[in-house]
Amino acid sequence: MTPAALIEQELAAAEAARQNSNDGKARVCARRAVALATEAWLARLPLPRWRGDAMNHLRKIQQDAAFPLAIRQAAERLTTSVTRQRTAPFTADPVADAKLIIAHLSSTNSDNAPR
Numbered sequence: 001m002t003p004a005a006l007i008e009q010e011l012a013a014a015e016a017a018r019q020n021s022n023d024g025k026a027r028v029c030a031r032r033a034v035a036l037a038t039e040a041w042l043a044r045l046p047l048p049r050w051r052g053d054a055m056n057h058l059r060k061i062q063q064d065a066a067f068p069l070a071i072r073q074a075a076e077r078l079t080t081s082v083t084r085q086r087t088a089p090f091t092a093d094p095v096a097d098a099k100l101i102i103a104h105l106s107s108t109n110s111d112n113a114p115r
Helices: 003-019 023-043 054-063 069-079 094-107
Strands: none
Touching: 003 023, 003 094, 023 054, 023 069, 023 094, 054 069, 069 094
16 A cells, blocks of 8 residues: 555544544554654655654654644644643544644655754
8 A cells, every 4th residue: 555545544544433432543543644644754855764653753743843833732732641631732633633744744845844
């Protein structure tokens, strides 16, 4: 499958899980979709690959000031664990946050890529 197809598959799985009230699975699938998009984005750029899992990719986005604030905030919400949802930024819609990040990565090229 192409990276785009894998991303869409994860987003669809996240949406299905959310509709079935399986919020944990929805968050995991949304995170994986962002990780796949990050890997595809990095493959297009003259930047080194990021190591680690989906959470590591989200943390890198969250901590990189070159990303717009809205993208960093979406990454932060996706990295917040369910157990901290009352005390830390938390997303009620992980699919929307994932789509926001993915859209940004899809529109970023080497001329305006974060370092």
